[in-house]
Amino acid sequence: xxxxxxxxxxxxxxxxxxLLVTAxxxxxxxxxxxxxxxYQEDAFGLSREFIGLENFAALFTDPLYYQSMLTTLxxxxxxxxxxxxxxxxxxxxxxxxxxxxxxxxxxLIWPYxxxxxxxxxxxxILFDPSMGPIALWLKxxxxxWNHYLNGNQAMILVVIASTWKQISYNFLFFLAGLQAVPxxxxxxxxxxGASPFKRFWTIVFPLLSPTTxxxxxxxxxxxFFETFGVIDATTKGxxxxxxxxxxxxxxxxxxxxxxxxxxAAQSVVLMAIVGLMTVIQFxxxxxxxxxx
Amino acid sequence: MTDVxxxxxxxxxxxxxxxxxxxxxxIEEGEFIVLVGPSGCGKSTLLRMVAGLESISTGELRIxxxxxxxxxxxxxxxxxxxxxxxxxxxxxxxDNMAYGLKNRGMAKNLIEEKVSDVxxxxxxxxxxxxxxxxxxxxxxxxxxxxxxxxxxxxxxxFDEPLSNLDAKLRxxxxxxxxxxxxxxxxxxxxxxxxQVEAMTLADRLVVLNKGKAEQIGxxxxxxxxxxxxxxxAFIGSPSMNLIDANLTEQGIKISEALTLxxxxxxxGGIVWGIRPEHLEVSDEHNxxxxxxxxxxxSLGAETLxxxxxxTELGNGDPMVVRLSGPHLPDVNSLMWLTAPxxxxxxxxxxxxQRLRD
Amino acid sequence: MIENRPWLTxxxxxxxxxxxxxxxxxxxxxxxxxxxxxxAFGAGHIPLWFGDAGAETWGTVLFEKAGNGVxxxxxxxxxxxxxxxxGITFGKIAISLLSAYAxxxxxxxxxxxxxxxxxxxxxxxxxxRIVPTYEVVANLDLLNSYTGLTLPLIAxxxxxxxxxxxxxxxxxxxxxxxxxxxxxPWRFFFDILLPLSRTNIAALFVILFIxxxxxxxxxxxxxxxxxxxxxVMSIKRMLSVTDGDIAWNQIMATTLLAMLPPVAVVxxxxxxxVKGLVDSEK
Numbered sequence: 001x002x003x004x005x006x007x008x009x010x011x012x013x014x015x016x017x018x019l020l021v022t023a024x025x026x027x028x029x030x031x032x033x034x035x036x037x038x039y040q041e042d043a044f045g046l047s048r049e050f051i052g053l054e055n056f057a058a059l060f061t062d063p064l065y066y067q068s069m070l071t072t073l074x075x076x077x078x079x080x081x082x083x084x085x086x087x088x089x090x091x092x093x094x095x096x097x098x099x100x101x102x103x104x105x106x107x108l109i110w111p112y113x114x115x116x117x118x119x120x121x122x123x124x125i126l127f128d129p130s131m132g133p134i135a136l137w138l139k140x141x142x143x144x145w146n147h148y149l150n151g152n153q154a155m156i157l158v159v160i161a162s163t164w165k166q167i168s169y170n171f172l173f174f175l176a177g178l179q180a181v182p183x184x185x186x187x188x189x190x191x192x193g194a195s196p197f198k199r200f201w202t203i204v205f206p207l208l209s210p211t212t213x214x215x216x217x218x219x220x221x222x223x224f225f226e227t228f229g230v231i232d233a234t235t236k237g238x239x240x241x242x243x244x245x246x247x248x249x250x251x252x253x254x255x256x257x258x259x260x261x262x263x264a265a266q267s268v269v270l271m272a273i274v275g276l277m278t279v280i281q282f283x284x285x286x287x288x289x290x291x292x
Numbered sequence: 293m294t295d296v297x298x299x300x301x302x303x304x305x306x307x308x309x310x311x312x313x314x315x316x317x318x319i320e321e322g323e324f325i326v327l328v329g330p331s332g333c334g335k336s337t338l339l340r341m342v343a344g345l346e347s348i349s350t351g352e353l354r355i356x357x358x359x360x361x362x363x364x365x366x367x368x369x370x371x372x373x374x375x376x377x378x379x380x381x382x383x384x385x386x387d388n389m390a391y392g393l394k395n396r397g398m399a400k401n402l403i404e405e406k407v408s409d410v411x412x413x414x415x416x417x418x419x420x421x422x423x424x425x426x427x428x429x430x431x432x433x434x435x436x437x438x439x440x441x442x443x444x445x446x447x448x449x450f451d452e453p454l455s456n457l458d459a460k461l462r463x464x465x466x467x468x469x470x471x472x473x474x475x476x477x478x479x480x481x482x483x484x485x486x487q488v489e490a491m492t493l494a495d496r497l498v499v500l501n502k503g504k505a506e507q508i509g510x511x512x513x514x515x516x517x518x519x520x521x522x523x524x525a526f527i528g529s530p531s532m533n534l535i536d537a538n539l540t541e542q543g544i545k546i547s548e549a550l551t552l553x554x555x556x557x558x559x560g561g562i563v564w565g566i567r568p569e570h571l572e573v574s575d576e577h578n579x580x581x582x583x584x585x586x587x588x589x590s591l592g593a594e595t596l597x598x599x600x601x602x603t604e605l606g607n608g609d610p611m612v613v614r615l616s617g618p619h620l621p622d623v624n625s626l627m628w629l630t631a632p633x634x635x636x637x638x639x640x641x642x643x644x645q646r647l648r649d
Numbered sequence: 650m651i652e653n654r655p656w657l658t659x660x661x662x663x664x665x666x667x668x669x670x671x672x673x674x675x676x677x678x679x680x681x682x683x684x685x686x687x688x689a690f691g692a693g694h695i696p697l698w699f700g701d702a703g704a705e706t707w708g709t710v711l712f713e714k715a716g717n718g719v720x721x722x723x724x725x726x727x728x729x730x731x732x733x734x735x736g737i738t739f740g741k742i743a744i745s746l747l748s749a750y751a752x753x754x755x756x757x758x759x760x761x762x763x764x765x766x767x768x769x770x771x772x773x774x775x776x777x778r779i780v781p782t783y784e785v786v787a788n789l790d791l792l793n794s795y796t797g798l799t800l801p802l803i804a805x806x807x808x809x810x811x812x813x814x815x816x817x818x819x820x821x822x823x824x825x826x827x828x829x830x831x832x833x834p835w836r837f838f839f840d841i842l843l844p845l846s847r848t849n850i851a852a853l854f855v856i857l858f859i860x861x862x863x864x865x866x867x868x869x870x871x872x873x874x875x876x877x878x879x880x881v882m883s884i885k886r887m888l889s890v891t892d893g894d895i896a897w898n899q900i901m902a903t904t905l906l907a908m909l910p911p912v913a914v915v916x917x918x919x920x921x922x923v924k925g926l927v928d929s930e931k
Contacts, residue, residue, distance in 0.1 A: 003345070003821040004756050005834045014751035015763055017744040018804060024789075025801040026770045029781035036781065090668045093661040100662075106916055107669045112926075113911035115863035115881045118904050121888070122675035125682065125897065131695050133678065167672065172923060196657065225774045229865040233885055247776045251866070254780035263780050270777045278771050345825050366831035378822035382844040391840070392830030439826075 030271065036264035055265035064241055065249075065266075072224065072245040075159060079227070080219035083163040084212070087170030092200065094171075095178040105175070109168040116165060117229030123161040124234045147235065151242025154235045158243050161234065162227045169222075170215055177211035178204065221277055246270060295321040295479045296342070296447060301351035303337055303503075311337050312503040314351065322477045324470070328490035329500035329526070336451055338500070339483045343372050343449050355446060366395075371440035372449040376456065377432045379424040379439075385411075386420040389439045410442045413472075430461050437469070441476070448473070450482040454489065466492060487527055491515075499523050517637075520644045521563045524637055530568050530596060535609045536641065537564045544638075549603045550581055554633065561641030568596070568614035570635035579628035583611055585621055595619040602626060679901040683707065687896040695897075706898045711906065716899040717887035719878065723906050726880040730907075733798045733868065733879055734861035740803035741857050742850060749812035750838060754824070771806040775867055783870055793874040802867060807929050808853055814928075815849045816842065852925035855918050859911045880907040 037055050041048040059065050094104050111119070126134045129146040138145040147153040181204055189199045228247055231237060237244035237252055244252065250270060254263030296319040303312040312334045319325050327335040340346040342353060344365035353360045360368050371392075379388050386407055393403045411417045414434045424432055433453065440448055450469075454462045470493055473480050484490050490497055491511045499506045499514065499522070507519040511527075518524035518532075525531045538545040539562045543553035546564065574580075583599035595615045601608040613629065621627055638647040678695065684703030685696050714720045751757075752764055775782060782801060791797030819842070827837045843850075862881070869882040878886070884907065887900055915922050 003824040003828075004754055005828075005837075007755065007834060008757055010834055011751035011755035011757045011760075014747040014755075018748040018767060018809065019763065021744065021800065021804040022766055022770055025782060025785065026773050026778070026804060027766070029778045029785050030773055032781035032784065033778055086668070090665060093664045093668075096661045097658065097665065104665045104669070106919060108665075108672060109919070109922075110912045110915050111672055113859050113863075113915040114908045115865060115911075117865045117881055117884055118908050119675075121884055121900065121904050122679055125695065125901070126675055126678055131690055131897075133695055133697065164672065164675070169926070172926060176927065196654070225776050228776050229863075229881075232866070233888065250777065251779055255783075255870070260780060267778055267780065271773060274774065274777060343825075343829070345828070365825070365828045370829070372826070372829050374822040374826060376820060376822055378820065378826035380823065380826075380841060382841075382847075391827075391832075395831035395836065439830075 033264045033267040033271070036260055037268045039261055041260045051261070055261045056269075059262060059265050059269070067241055068244050068246055068249045071155075071241070071243065072247075075155065075162075075227075075243070075245055076220050076223035078155075078159045079162045079166065079223040080216055082159065083166045083219060084170050084174075084215055086163070087167045088174050090167070091171050091174035091178055092204075094175055105172075108171050111165050112168040114165055115229060116162070116227055117233040119161045119165045120158070120230040120233035123157060123164065127157050127160075147239075149239055151239055154239055154243050158227070158230050158235060161230045162223060165230075166219060166222055170219070173211055173215055174208070177208045181207050217277070217280060224277075225274075246273075294318050295323070295356060296481070297352075297354040298338075298342070299352045299354070301338070301341065301353060302349050303334070303341060303346065304349045310503070312341075315498075315500075315503075315505050317498060317505070317508065319479055319481070321479055324473055324480045324482065324493060324495045325498060326490040326494035326496075327481065327483045327498045327500060328485065328487060331485055333500040334503040335483045335485075335500045337503075339449055339451055339481060342447070342481060343370060344368050368447075369445050370447045370449055371443045371445040372451065373436045373440050373453045375452045377424075377436040377453075379432060379435055381424055384421050384423060385416060385427070385435050385438075388424070388435055389442050392439065392443050406442045406444075407438075410438045413441070414438050429457050430465060433457065433465055437472070441472075446479065448478050448480040448482075450480065452484055453482075454484070455486075462489075469493065488529065491527065497527075499526060501526075517646065519646050521565065521639050522644070524565050524639070528567055530612050530614065532565045532567045532637065533571075533609075533611045534563050534565045535601075535611075537562055539638070546581075546601070547603050547608055550601065550608070552580055552631070554636075556638070556647070558638075558640070558647055562647065563639040563641055563644075565637035565639070566631050566635055568612040570632065571611075571613045572630045572632065573613075573615065574628045574630040576628050578630060580630050581628075583613065583627045583629055585623050585625055585627055588619070588621060588623060590618055590620070592618065597621065597627065599627065676905070679905055683898050683902040683905060685898055687898050690897045702898065706902050707906075710899050710902045716896050716903075718890045719875070719883050719886050721875045721878055721883070723880065723903055726878050726883050727906070727910070729877060730862055730879040730881065731910075732795055733864060734858050736795060736799035737802050737861035737864070738854055738857040740799055741805040741808050742853060744803060745805050745808035745812055746843075746846075746850075749809050749816055750842065752809075753813055753816040754834070754837075767804075767806050767809050769806075770804050775802065779866065779870070786871060792871045793877050795877070797871050798864075798868055798877065798879070799861075802861070802864065805857075808857070811849065811853060811929055812846065815846050819845060848921070848924070849928065851918075852921045852928055854925075855914055855922045856925040856929055858914055862911045883907075 038050060038052060039048045040051045040054070090108060094101060094108075097104070114122075126132045127145065127147060129135045129148060135145040145153060147157045185203055185207075186199055189203050194202065224245070225247055227245070228251070231243055231245065231248050235243045237248050246266065247270065250263050250266045253259045253266065257263075298315055298317040300314045300316060301312070302314045304310050315338060317325070327338060329335050337346055341348050344360070344363060348361045355368060355370070380391065383391065389407045389410065390403050393406065407420070408417065411420055414437065416431070416434055416438055419427060419431060419435075424435065427435065436453065453469075454465055457465060466489060482493060494511055496508060496510055497514055498508045501522050507514060507523045514523055514527045518527060521534050525534060535546055539554075539556055539558050539560060540551070542551050543555070544562070544564050545551045552564075582602040583597070584602045585597055585599045587598040589596040589598070593616065595618060597613040597615065597619070598610070599613070600610050613627070639645065640647055681697065681699055682690075682695050683706055685700035686702040689696055689700065710716060711723045714722055748763075748767060752760060786792060786797050786801055791800070823841065824837065827841055832840060864879065865881050865885070868877070868879045869885055872878055872882070880903070884900065884904060887903065888895070
């Protein structure tokens with residue numbers, strides 16, 4: 001048990017700024033979203049009408065919403081899996097080398113600091129169908145690259161840009177995880193005659209599973225919420241709806257489509273999803289704390 | 293003059309746990325009192341109640357006649373040395389010692405004077421600019437004491453201050469603490485679970501068990517006349533041999549086959565005790581009983597012999613004998629012993645109280 | 650490694666170098682593109698080697714105007730970004746330190762409730778509640794203001810948790826010693842707690858600075874006045890001009906300038922950055 005001070009009023013004073021900001025900019029808007037989700041409002045905000053669950057009903061009968069859900073899932077898992085695989089490969093290599101470990105680390109982690117929107121722009125010009133070097137090279141190889149028109153290609157572009165930014169994060173955590181694997185286990189396996197490749201898959205990788213699971217959750221959360229900039233700066237959710245994720249749709253329907261009720265209903269659904277993910281993450285972290 | 297008085301002081305936690313039912317203790321000025329007991333006996337809680345770090349649920353604490361129950365720790369004019377020293381890691385030795393004085397608004401030159409005096413007394417002068425992490429365990433211990441001493445408090449409180457030191461340093465610091473306390477003449481309350489530390493430091497000892505003071509007295513009182521089997525077992529190393537027995541007309545009946553003659557008016561279940569060092573080697577004809585030897589521990593200056601009291605029905609109660617000098621009896625052989633009546637301790641099995649001799 | 654296998658070591662280095670090259674590729678391209686005049690891009694491909702218009706482009710965007718419909722120079726938007734990033738960083742650290750202090754070192758009614766309210770902010774990222782938050786800020790008349798840029802983003806459950814964790818690891822005896830030494834709550838906070846949390850604060854500072862600098866959607870929504878444009882969001886405004894008129898050289902130079910400060914922070918304070926990253930995920 002921690003030792004505490006006896007004052008009773010002071011803690012409230014200390015908490016006041018945080019609670020105020022939370023109440024004004026988090027709880028109040030959340031409450032507003034909840035309220036708006038049950039109303040229909042005209043575009044000018046002049047009148048509104050209580051319509052019960054109609055916004056939700058409209059949402060869950062809208063094929064576009066399901067399409068957006070699917071898009072989100074494809075996008076998130078692609079980002080998580082591609083990013084984690086590449087990062088794991090690099091981390092394993094970095095763990096092996098003796099010289100220049102820090103230099104490699106430095107040169108691999110900096111993309112973390114690049115804003116998602118900028119990451120999107122950087123990859124866009126490489127893939128720009130009329131002038132991007134990669135797009136031109138793909139064309140000469142027989143692939144007709146045009147992410148302005150081809151939904152799948154647009155998806156690939158935002159996945160690449162989002163993954164690029166997140167590799168550094170995955171790399172750092174995998175490297176830390178690898179360095180925490182006891183040397184004695186690997187040595188024991190080597191004495192038992194396991195090859196380096198076999199050692200990795202039978203000893204190291206299973207021991208990394210807590211890190212892997214943790215990163216999977218973090219990557220999914222990242223792909224869900226923090227890639228808004230990538231999508232907005234490059235594809236704006238298009239072509240068609242092919243890169244409209246759920247978060248992008250909330251923004252798009254609310255600010256561009258001015259469907260405030262529908263956007264609010266989506267916000268509520270998203271809050272529920274984030275809540276669920278947070279609980280999973282928290283559960284996991286609690287367990288991790290217990291074990292370590 | 294009585295300096296510190298604990299009157300029916302008790303502690304009950306909010307969850308209803310009765311940590312300390314009621315303790316009475318009055319401490320004379322300049323006295324060194326040691327609270328000793330096994331872990332969880334409430335000794336640290338009691339000390340922290342005196343310090344003001346735990347509230348007092350019942351009873352009253354007075355220091356120099358003034359009620360202290362509601363006072364903040366800083367207002368009680370006490371200083372404490374913690375088990376892990378609790379030195380501020382980011383402050384130099386000087387700042388660690390000066391911090392309490394600064395908070396009390398003492399003039400800077402006066403602080404400097406006090407800190408350098410105390411530092412000189414503790415041999416810390418050279419270390420004043422160092423950070424705690426650059427010090428050895430013993431040096432940290434000294435800084436912690438110095439921090440307490442510069443305040444010139446009415447009462448020193450020590451919470452197991454030596455338990456983090458190695459054995460050799462512990463002995464050295466023990467002597468040093470005792471010397472300093474004598475020199476300063478400050479009333480001291482000291483908590484430890486180590487009975488050797490307790491015996492060597494204390495003017496008077498308080499043996500605590502499950503929140504109750506089993507006995508309060510000088511080290512020799514406790515050694516010679518322990519009030520309960522708990523105290524008897526706790527004070528002295530190796531601890532006293534205690535055997536459940538029955539007091540009958542014939543004497544102390546330890547088993548069907550073994551009765552030690554004694555005339556005593558008490559009847560019924562008792563605990564019979566004798567210290568390992570009071571058992572004497574004898575021969576078959578004069579002995580009170582025989583011991584089947586199980587193990588021999590030769591320590592050079594003394595030998596500890598572990599065995600079981602031999603009866604016709606097989607091996608009985610375990611017993612330890614302490615002999616001075618080297619001895620090498622065979623394991624599994626019999627050793628004949630006498631137990632001089634003078635050194636017997638008898639306790640009522642029911643009340644756990646010492647029977648009058 | 651256990652066995653000495655030169656080819657494996659070689660393969661490791663080769664893979665890492667390839668990884669580095671891949672990671673650096675887009676930045677390389679941007680750097681090259683920024684050194685050519687805008688007209689070079691109409692030719693159907695981006696030149697693959699440096700041109701000679703670099704100094705001119707960089708000078709223009711930095712000191713005159715970023716171009717592509719944004720008339721503000723980059724240095725000015727950098728200043729705005731800096732104000733926003735530092736405002737968010739200091740704000741988050743200050744209010745999180747205070748609330749973590751209250752939660753760890755005091756006992757008061759509804760303590761758990763407060764903890765949960767702060768915890769809930771984790772579940773409400775700004776992207777999710779974007780429309781109503783915008784309305785709240787508009788109602789409070791905070792559009793086009795530094796307060797509007799920073800204040801709504803400074804509540805932070807992550808920072809509060811981090812400091813809570815850090816405070817919980819401070820030994821209780823130290824608090825008791827401070828109380829014995831006559832230190833009240835404020836003195837303890839400033840004399841003991843803050844100095845002991847130094848590295849945690851610094852590590853978090855790095856992470857939060859990057860977070861603040863890279864804000865995109867929020868400034869995009871609430872600033873319509875160029876006086877409050879931040880660098881990262883200005884890219885979006887620059888991309889909004891008609892396709893044929895995009896001056897890619899200026900966009901690339903602006904993009905590189907926009908990522909320079911946070912990247913410099915990550916590389917320059919790598920140790921603190923790694924610590925901050927690991928700490929804030931616990």
